[in-house]
Amino acid sequence: MKHITRTPRAVAAAAVAVALLVVAGCSRADKAGDDAAPVADKGAATELRLGYFPNVTHAPALIGLGEGLFAKELGSTKLVPTKFNAGGDAVTALLGGSIDATFVGSGPAINAYAKSKGEAARLIAGTVSGGAQFVVKPTITKPDDLAGKTIVTPQLGNTQDVALKKWLEEKGLTGKVKITNLENAQTLDAFKKGEVDGAWLPEPWSSRLIIDAGAKVLVDEADLWPGGKFPTTVLIVRTQYLKEHPATVKALLTGLVASIDAASTDKATAEKTVNAQLLALTGKALKQPVIDRAFSKIELTTDPVASTFPQLAKDQVSAKIAKEAPDVAGFADLTLLNEVLKAAGKPEVDAAGLDKK
Known part of the structure; x- marks a missing residue:
């Protein structure tokens, strides 16, 4: 149609x-x-x-x-x-x-x-x-590995941006991680080029980073909520x-x-x-x-x-x-x-x- x-x-x-x-x-x-x-x-x-x-x-x-x-x-x-x-x-x-x-x-x-x-x-x-996940480079295996790294969300104050920043606060990483905002397609390109280390993204972009660019899941947001x-x-x-x-x-x-x-x-x-x-x-x-x-x-x-x-x-x-x-x-x-x-x-x-x- x-x-x-x-x-x-x-x-x-x-x-x-x-x-x-x-x-x-x-x-x-x-x-x-x-x-x-x-x-x-x-x-x-x-x-x-x-x-x-x-x-x-x-x-x-x-x-x-x-x-x-x-x-x-x-x-x-x-x-x-x-x-x-x-x-x-x-x-x-x-x-x-x-x-x-x-x-x-x-x-x-x-x-x-x-x-x-x-x-x-x-x-x-x-x-x-x-349908939202925090995906990262394979070398990042635990929260502390994120210190000094650059992580992307789709937009300042959007749903995934809030989820990432809350999670970082809980892990004692506020101010220790560089957060930038990019459109999802730009995030995929930046990750492929090694310019960013991870991203908290909605589907299909988290899956695209995993399947098309070799990222892995660090946090599935469903695991953070009752009953997922x-x-x-x-x-x-x-x-x-x-x-x-x-x-x-x-x-x-x-x-x-x-x-x-x-x-x-x-x-x-x-x-x-x-x-x-x-x-x-x-x-x-x-x-x-x-x-x-x-x-x-x-x-x-x-x-x-x-x-x-x-x-x-x-x-x-x-x-x-x-x-x-x-x-x-x-x-x-x-x-x-x-x-x-x-x-x-x-x-x-x-x-x-x-x-x-």
Whole structure:
């Protein structure tokens, strides 16, 4: 299926100034309190501008786009996909009103909520759990070997950046390791050239460094969480869009559930669809061993593992991304998701109190 994809550079540039106005507007909304007029349901939206990443950890998004499952559910609402490479850019676009919803990592999702003082964004679904690893040169066998080494994350303050910095703090390595930020494709090239010593990356990039460049796993992030479950990718939406167009958001969620069902029913076809999308978006498909390994490390799920968000917020302090943990109370609104799940005969998802302020 062909679809229009806008580049994040144009979207983010237009959104930067607007984002500041949005945050200021949200502050005024806080002061208005109960006197603020409720936003009316305006019915189905004319268009839905949807952000996503060309990563295996965004597999349900890529399947939904590639198989036309989102478009099918959206009906007359025009779907406008926008590709991003880092969560910060997607959040800037969302807060600036340049996109309406986005698949994004848990760290940037929390930042979107915190920057707007809990007003501009809502967590409406999970997408993928797992699928992030700290991979390094084979000569690095223990944490102390990292002293003086250069390690990469995709972007300052993104989900993997926070995970790495928290882990380094726990190991007493804060300030002893050089951390730099590169786009994932650049990280692969830099690792092959010996310019960096390791990286904390989402799939398929951790698998690519292992299979294509000889890296090895030092830490699988799944081992750091109870039951190995943590939200690598979630779906967030502008609060105003959610209130004005709940039917459109519900249609998007129905498409998300269909995408995950399709992958569960036929994994081989799901891998082919994701690989075809990656080829179209990046100009290069993954080798079969890479995509097989990447898929083995992720769980496609609408559960955002809401119970982990208070800890994820605290981790930003440990990683020195924030001075105090962002308040995530009220961030989740899983009402529409649970309506979709119930209608499909599936178990509802627990907001773990994240739906209440």
